Amino acid sequence: YTDWAWTSFVVFSISQSTMLVVGAIYYMLFTGVPGTATYYATIMTIYTWVAKGAWFALGYPYDFIVTPVWIPSAMLLDLTYWATRRNKHAAIIIGGTLVGLSLPIFNMINLLLVRDPLEMAFKYPRPTLPPYMTPIEPQVGKFYNSPVALGSGAGAVLSVPIAALGAKLNTW
Numbered sequence: 001y002t003d004w005a006w007t008s009f010v011v012f013s014i015s016q017s018t019m020l021v022v023g024a025i026y027y028m029l030f031t032g033v034p035g036t037a038t039y040y041a042t043i044m045t046i047y048t049w050v051a052k053g054a055w056f057a058l059g060y061p062y063d064f065i066v067t068p069v070w071i072p073s074a075m076l077l078d079l080t081y082w083a084t085r086r087n088k089h090a091a092i093i094i095g096g097t098l099v100g101l102s103l104p105i106f107n108m109i110n111l112l113l114v115r116d117p118l119e120m121a122f123k124y125p126r127p128t129l130p131p132y133m134t135p136i137e138p139q140v141g142k143f144y145n146s147p148v149a150l151g152s153g154a155g156a157v158l159s160v161p162i163a164a165l166g167a168k169l170n171t172w
Contacts (some may be wrong), residue, residue, distance in 0.1 A: 009104070035078055037095075045068075063113075072102065
């Protein structure tokens, strides 16, 4: 592995751990069902498999997209939620720590089995898009100082008090 692989591994580990814990704790606290973290992780895994299949259909090798391993960490989160007797703070702290420690380990094992993504990216270059699919650059900030934009913005802001005043005058 090179330094870019290590950096991306760290960034993805943090983001995927956070995504799993925040989403699963949200589901568990509002549904009260201990198995929802595993259910949530299974849904994310299925979505990733669909994306992997789409890349494969475009002609990329099967191991070009790596499916993250969420389910074992989610099972630990569910066990923590069950063991802490629905104490949400303990579930967040202990379960979040377990996911943060276990998910990078599972994904490291997963990533060691994959061919070098940088080599694959050069071997399978991104296809050129046809003209009708070429993205148009967004015109951000183009009309920032135009009188039309300022007038429409002021009109949008003032329309609420004016409508409220009109409703008040109409009741007399």
